[in-house]
Amino acid sequence: MPRSIWTGAISFGLVNVPVKLYSAVSKKTVRFHQLHDKDGVRIQQKRVCPADGEEVAYEHIVKGYEITPDQYVIVEPGELEAIEPRKTKTIDIEDFVDQSDIDPIYYDHPYYLMPGTGAAKPYKLLVDAMEDAGKVGIARVVIRQKEQLVALRPADGVLAMSTMNFADEVVDTDRFDDAPGDEVETSKRELDMAKQLIESLSSDWEPDRYRDTYRERVLELIEQKAEGKEIAVQPVEEPQPVPDLMAALEASVKAARQDKAKGNGDAAAGKKKKAPAKPKAKAKAKAKA
Numbered sequence: 001m002p003r004s005i006w007t008g009a010i011s012f013g014l015v016n017v018p019v020k021l022y023s024a025v026s027k028k029t030v031r032f033h034q035l036h037d038k039d040g041v042r043i044q045q046k047r048v049c050p051a052d053g054e055e056v057a058y059e060h061i062v063k064g065y066e067i068t069p070d071q072y073v074i075v076e077p078g079e080l081e082a083i084e085p086r087k088t089k090t091i092d093i094e095d096f097v098d099q100s101d102i103d104p105i106y107y108d109h110p111y112y113l114m115p116g117t118g119a120a121k122p123y124k125l126l127v128d129a130m131e132d133a134g135k136v137g138i139a140r141v142v143i144r145q146k147e148q149l150v151a152l153r154p155a156d157g158v159l160a161m162s163t164m165n166f167a168d169e170v171v172d173t174d175r176f177d178d179a180p181g182d183e184v185e186t187s188k189r190e191l192d193m194a195k196q197l198i199e200s201l202s203s204d205w206e207p208d209r210y211r212d213t214y215r216e217r218v219l220e221l222i223e224q225k226a227e228g229k230e231i232a233v234q235p236v237e238e239p240q241p242v243p244d245l246m247a248a249l250e251a252s253v254k255a256a257r258q259d260k261a262k263g264n265g266d267a268a269a270g271k272k273k274k275a276p277a278k279p280k281a282k283a284k285a286k287a288k289a
């Protein structure tokens with residue numbers, strides 16, 4: 001069972017709702033260690049001063065902020081502690097906004113908030129009220145000595161909380177020189193064909209359909225190498241330039257429609273194959289009786 005990583009209360013107006021915070025995702029990554037290629041021994045990381053080549057003990061390491069090349073302002077731990085955000089146990093909602101107004105680029109890490117002891121009713125009331133209003137709560141909370149901007153929203157009968165990026169942390173698209181400008185034009189025929197392609201590739205959102213195939217292949221590679229199997233290295237395929245945009249769009253629409261028709265046919269065939277299984281199950285049940 002997941003363990004809560006923070007306990008506190010949601011505060012809006014004069015109402016406090018005790019809650020417990022849980023991470024909403026469990027990242028699955030394949031971790032590698034650095035080894036010496038000659039003997040397979042794990043490499044150690046050491047802090048070394050480049051001026052004298054000596055290893056530096058942790059107690060002799062201080063924090064410095066670079067203001068110009070090789071010029072630093074030293075900041076003491078006590079000085080940072082003095083300006084840390086006030087440690088509170090509340091998620092202070094400052095505003096309620098429409099979810100559609102928030103660009104997803106502002107969202108960072110997702111969490112779930114569950115009701116604390118005896119807080120089921122006010123918690124459910126807040127969830128229902130936010131759901132009916134179609135609003136997201138924008139709040140601040142201090143987690144691990146850092147003040148976070150967060151968004152609270154109802155999700156499947158509970159409250160989801162996402163940490164958010166601040167506005168000055170989001171890179172403005174105007175800063176990219178290679179973004180297409182007004183001088184780049186598309187024709188109506190190209191636009192219609194592109195919309196047809198989008199329609200051909202459209203489907204309902206089913207998250208289970210999408211898997212981390214790269215991680216699966218890495219684990220398979222590790223398993224095969226652990227068994228002593230030889231691995232054939234596949235050549236990297238470089239993307240080919242598109243000589244004719246309209247021809248590529250038309251071919252893509254045709255291929256997408258064929259794939260969708262094949263997928264629907266396979267699904268129908270699968271249902272037909274599964275249908276005879278029911279009488280067997282009944283027969284087995286009668287035999288047991």
